[in-house]
Structures are given as structure tokens and as C-alpha cells.
Amino acid sequence: MRRPLCLAMLGFTAAVRIMTWIKPLPQPSPPMEDGQTAVVAGTVSDITSYMDPENGQMVHIVYLKAADALPYQGAETQSDLKFKDPDAELIKTDSISLNTNLNNFTAAGIRAVNFSDRDLKQNITAQKEAQKQLQEIDMQVWEKSAQEQGMPAQTLEKSAQEQGIPMRSQGGTGVMCRLQEGEVRLPEIGSRACYRGKARHFKTATNPGEFDARAYYAGQGISMQLSQAVLTGKSEGYSGWRHALYRLRRHAGEVLENIFPQKEASVLKAMLLGEKKGMDSEIKALYQGAGISHILAISGLHISLLGMGLYRLLSRFLSRKLSGLLSCGVLFSYLVMTGFSASAARAGIMFLLYMTAKIVGRTYDMPTALSTAAALLLLENPAWLQDGGFQLSFAAAAGAAVTIPAFERMGSDAVKLFGKDKGKKNYIKMYGEKQKHPVMQRLLQGFRSSFCISLTTLPVLLSVFYEWNLLSILLNVLVIPLMGILMGGTVLLVLAGSVVGGIGEPVFVFLRILALPVKGILIFYEKLCLLSEGLPGIWHAGKPELWQLLVFAAGLGLLLLLAEKIPRPAGVPAAVLLCLVFVLKPQDGMQMTMLDVGQGDCIYIRTESGKHYLYDAGSSSQKDTGTWQVIPFLKYQGVGRLEAVFVSHWDADHINGLEAVFEWAEKSGVSIGGLVLPQAHVVQDEPSRLVEMAGSYHIPVYRMAAGDLLKDGKTEFLCLHPDGRDSFTDRNTASLVVQLTLRAENGDKDFSILLTGDVDAEGEQKILASSPGLLQSCDILKTAHHGSETSTTREFLDAAAPACALISCGRNNPYGHPHKAVLERLKAARIPVFVTNECGAVTVRRRQKKITVETFLNVD
Secondary structure, rough: OHHHHHHHHHHHHOOOOOOOHHOOOOOOOOOOOOOOOEEEEEEEEEEEEEOOOOOOEEEEEEEEEEEEEEEOOOOOOOOOEEEEOOOOOOOOOOOOOOHHHHOOEEEEEEEEOOOOOOOOOOOOOOOOHHHHHHHOHEEEHHHHHHHHHHHHHHHHHHHHOOOOOOOOOOOOOOEEEEOOOOOOOOOOOOOOOEEEEEEEEEEEOOOOOOOOOOHHHHOOOEEEEEEEEEEEEEOOOOOOOHHHHHHHHHHHHHHHHHOOOOHHHHHHHHHHHHOOOOOOHHHHHHHHHHHOHHHOOHHHHHHHHHHHHHHHHHHHHOOOOHHHHHHHHHHHHHHHHHHHHHHHHHHHHHHHHHHHHHHHOOOOOOOHHHHHHHHHHHOOOOHHOHHHHHHHHHHHHHHHHHHHHHHHHOOOOHHHHOOOOHHHHHHHHHHHHOOOHHHEEEEEHHHHHHHHHHHHHHHHHHHHHHOOOOOHHHHHHHEEEEEEEEHHHHHHHHHHHHHHHHHOOOHHHHHHHHHHHHHHHHHHHHHHHHHHOOOOOOOOOOOOOOOHHHHHHHHHHHHOHHHHHOOOOHHHHHHOOOOHHHHHOOOOOOOEEOOOOOOOOEEEEEEOOOOOOEEEEEOOOOOOHHHHHHHHHHHOOOOOEEEEEEEEEOOHHHHHOHHHHHHHHHHHEEEEEOEEEEEEEEEEEHHHHHHHHHHHOHHHHEEEEEOEEEEEEEEEEEEEEEEOEEEOOOOOOOOOEEEEEEEOOOOOOOEEEEEEOOOOHHHHHHHHHHHHHHHHOOOOEEEEHHHOOOOHHHHHHHHHHHOOOEEOOOOOOOOOOOOHEEEEEEEEOOOOOOEHHHHOOEEEEOOOOOEEEEEEEOOO
């Protein structure tokens, strides 16, 4: 009955997937407008504290669930609540500010203000203001307050309701409160807390490949963030067990910080405690680029090491049943302490089923346990299906449960045919295998396991990260065996530091010496990652199409079903050939995408021959646009080489993302053919910094002037401006204006795009004077200078006569882009306009002699 249960659970999982395809899950809406001052009250579900590696400041984040919010209508006053220390109870002060009448939260709970017959009406008004800040008062608190004032609770409740004061939580969503600098007052886990701050919405992806923060946090039930949050009050009641676990996690983190340097401590805190926010971004990128970032997440590897290690230790002294029960209890507490991530929850459920099987004397079936874990998690939260961590965790576990055993069975028909002993000899003779040294056998077994898991997770990896490091198969063979020593040693160090750490610094000096093996393993991991950076191995596959995923899944399923009939030496080559389905990328004509980088410009071009180009990459309104928008898009497109990077001019909003692109290209093995700058002299202003940066990454620099032509098959890049002999006083006037033309078989112009940078009216007049005929019948116009009034004159627009205009500008930008006059000119000429601050990324495709314009965001 094991496999029927497995099929039933898989059927349920598939049904959930189909239902979410047909009708996507709703996302919780933020209860407040972005940037609005608000007061939020909810139950504290978790607290994260870490040192920001960039500025060295301590950051505290409090997570609230079932939170309600209201606009803050009171004066910005200092709270009258203070803590004795970060974990102490609230005490009253002598402040007579507004908050004195806002419930006077104390260590005894939430007290009502002085209610008497004489001033009941006045105090009810004050109480209304209090409830607008808190918006959740537990009935128990009201009863206690009424008893203290000698008033029936029903009377107090009725009076509050008449004033429109909500008595209980209205069932809000989760809110992430990022405390302001210097705010160290932390509530207890499970308590009801009230915070005041600025409502901040999570960013929605507006470009292909960009991380969608809103969707990610929505999957966790979190609707918004409260920045610069200040605690204004909390309740007395809280969860003693969960708060004790939180304090244990915090104490363990402090012990690690006392023993290890900050970088190593942050890695170990991620591995052992699930705290990733304080990790150094470079280390995190190193592990991810090398394909071993899974060791940073609490997953099946960690759970099996900790859970099974504890079980084996306890079973030396206790019965099997008691050891299993204690192990499950400790492991469950550990999962609660570390946040119950998707991968940890999956591993925890499977460990629980494994222990249950051992206790009751039944056989443990890993595929059934895996499918049961998936069904249970999706029953609790169907949004897990869209979480990359959930997908990778289950894909890796499926590789261990199904793919590895299938590859081990390959060629076993020979054993069945000739008998166990004769079959084995015949098998060895048939395939030329020889008995190998035990160490070599372990290495081959590790390689096979790593290959099988990589094979199973490949579709998910490409769908989430768009690339894969082939060397990760070998790296995992070296990394995984050391995890037992690393995790075991870290746990022992934390225990030792907790027991004897109170003696003082000499103990930690001794523990730092004992920690050298653990530190050495981390250094070894880092060196492996750095070594892999310099070696060719990263496969820039890009986002796989649905048909590729379906073909791969069908092929892998067939390979596993026929495993026993396939000779073992043919297994790996057959799987490699199957992976090549992701290489098949039929050419789909020409593509140009204007990315939404806020107040800036970035245009990607793929020619009909499949080569990739970039025109500008910068933004003045978004931080690190190269890292968060441009690079993810290039990965999404599967860019393995940029033939050229054109720079219209060297204003920051056109180039400040390039250094991140150059650095990523060098580390990822993406070659760049050259950096193309305008051949123009700008008085007292030369792009020396840009040229030096290109030189540091060994990228050749070229100049283009009016009349210069770059050919790529049927595609031409013709420079219309500037004239290399001219001198300019303004960068915008000297912008590199390029006409991209696709030629038909007979050489006629078939399709054209005009890229104008920030050229102003003066530059446009020069183009009209020198080459007016070249502008005629332009299909796509990249409107100059983000739609500024200083560009896109009527004369220039009439000469170009584009079929469509694109404008790149930021939302609510201070410059008023796109200018109303420019939009009116385009409207008068009946030219459709697509603006990135409304549409997100805009993609223009030319295929089968048809032009299509696609917007990333749905617009009316």
C-alpha cells in the first residue's frame, strides 16, 4: 500500500499545481499606501537581528502576523515606553505626552486610562486615539482594566464600540517591521505588539528575470514592510516556549560571533540557525555561483545530520522508541526556532515519518514520505508551489529517492538473467568494469549521487537562476562529506560556549583554537568557489520554455522507467544528451527590450543571428540597477557573450550599472566584445573613468562617429550622431545616436529602430541637417532624454515618422518625465507610446515580417 499512497499524494500535488495555473493565488494587499505613516498591531511571530555587513549597523526586524494597520493621525512624539534592556519588560515614565493617554502600556498589561463618572466622555475620546494606534485590544485586557476602575467590562466595551474603536484584530496580514536605528526595544515572541513607522510596499518585478519581492513575501503571508518602526506598546501575554527558543537562537548566534570572525560567523549562523540576512553578499554570491548554496539553507542534509546524529546518540542510552520520540521533539523545536522554511519543513516531515516507521516497526518508503510531505505543506499553504526553495528542496529529495536508485539499478537485467553471482561476473565482463579501490568506489558513488541530484534539479535551477555551473557536480562531491564535521563541530562549539562562556574571554580564546578545523573547512569551501570562478563551467542557458521542461520531464521519466534495461556506462551519456534539450533555442527573429530601470536607460538587443548587444545601463532612481535589473535580465536571456556595449553618453543614469555588468561578466565567463563610445569632444568633460573601468576588465574601447557602420549579418548599426569633428559643451548634445536596421534578402530596409540617448534639440537639428533621408520610415523610436521637453521636436518627429515610440523614465520622477508637450506631439502624430513607468519592460519583436510590442506589466 505504500506506492498507492505515494500516487495519491502526487495526484493531490498535481491538482494543486493545475488549480493555481488556472486561477493564480491572490496576493495579500498592503493595508496602507506606500510611504504613509502608519501604526500596525499584530502578534509577534519572529524577530531577526543581524549586523549589516555594508555599514556595520545593527538591524532588528520584527515579524507580525494577523496585523491590522491604520493611518497615524497623531503628532510625531516620543513614546513614553522604555525598556530596561533589549529583553526587559516595559515600564512607565513620567511623560505627559499624547502617548500617556494612549493606554499606558505597562509590565502588568494594557491599562485603560482613569475612567470615572465625571470625565468618562473625555477619557473615551482619548481611548479612541489609543485604539487608532493599536486597533486590537484583547477582551481579557478590557476586563482587567474595567476591574481596576470598578466598571463593568460590558459598559467599557459598549462605550468604546460607540466611538468606533475596534475591540479585536480584524484578521490582517503579516507585516515586517524594520526598526529604526537605535531602537533596541524588542517584544516577546507571541505577544501583541504595536509599531509606528512608514509603510513601504515590496517591489514588484517589472522586468523579465527580476526578483519579485512582493510575490516572494506574499507567499509567506507578508503584505508590506514598516520602515523606521518604533515600538509604542505591547501586551503582557506571550508564548513562553517560542520566546525561549528565540532566546536560544539569539544566544547561539552570539556564541558563534564570539568564536569566529564576522564573515565565518555569518555563514555558520545561516547553516545552523537559518539566519541569512547578515551574510556577506560576496560570500553568498560565491556559494550560489559555484552551485553549493544549498548548504547555506537548512535542508534535508542538515536535518539528517542533526536528527540522525541525536537519535544515534540517544539510542546508546535509551530505548529505540524513547530515542525516536525525543529526537522528533528536539527536531521540531529546532525547526520552530529556525523559522520553518520550506526545505526545513520538508526534511522535518520526512524525518518524523522515518522515526515513526522505526518506532512502529514498519518499512520506510522515501518516495511516499516525500509525496506526503509535499501534500501536507501544500495543504497548509498552496503558495509554496511558487517558492524556489520549495521546488529545489523537493527536486533534490526526488533525485535522492528516485533517480539515484534508478541509476544504481542500471544494467541489473544481466544479474536477473544469469543469477546473482554469475550475473555480476557477466556484467563486469560485458561492460569492462573492474573491482576498484574502496576510496575510488566512494568517489564514484559520490559523483553518481551528485550527478543524479543535479540532473533532477536542473529544470528548477534553470527556471529560478537561468544558469548552472557544471562544476557543481564535482564541487558537491568534495563539499558534502565535510558537512558532518562542519555541523557537528559547530554544534559542539556552541554547546561549549554556552556552558563555559560565562567565565570570560580566556575561554573563548581556547574555543577559537578548537574552532580551527571548522574555520579551515569554511576557508576550503571559499577557495573551491573562487577556483570555480576562474574555470569555464557556467552554462548560460536562460529561462527554459515550457516545451523544453515537458520534453525533459518525459525523457527523464522514460530513462528512469527503463533503467534496468540500460547498460550502466550508457546512463550518464544518455542523461547528458537529455540535458541538451535546454540548448535548443530556435531563432525567433530580432528582439529589442527596453528595461524598466527607473529614471535611466538600458536597452537590450538580440539580432536575427542570435547575438546580443546592450545600449546604456544606468539609473538615477534605483540602487544597483546593474545587479538587480540588468544582470538578471541578461541571465534570463541566456547571454553568454555581449558583442558590444554602446554608451550614448556618460551621465550616471546611463552608465552606473555597467561596472556590475562587467564584474559579473568576468566572473561568469561572459565575454564582452567592446565598449562603444561616441566620437565627440565634450569641453572639459571626458569619459576617462569609464575608459579606465573598461580597461581594468580587459574590454577594448571603440569610438563611433556619424557615418560609421557595424554589421552583424542582416543587421546594421549605423551611427547618425555625433560628427567626430564637432566639439560640444553638453554631454546630452553629444549623445551617440544609432540607427539599427534589419535588411531584407534583397538589401532593402525591412525594419529599423532609432536609439537616441539623451540627444537634445540641437543634436536633432544636426542629424536633420546632415542625413534627413536616413530617418524616414523609422519603425521604433526610443524617445530621447526620457521624454524631456528639450528633445523630440516636431521637425525631428515628422522626419522620423515612427510607427511606435518608447520612453524610459522613473515613477513619480522629479523632472516631470515624460513631458506633457512631448506626449501631445506624439498623440497629434498618432504614434502609440509605451512608457516603462507604466508598462514595465517593453519588448519589440520582429519575426516572420511582423512587428509585435509586448509589455511586462498588464496595462489597459
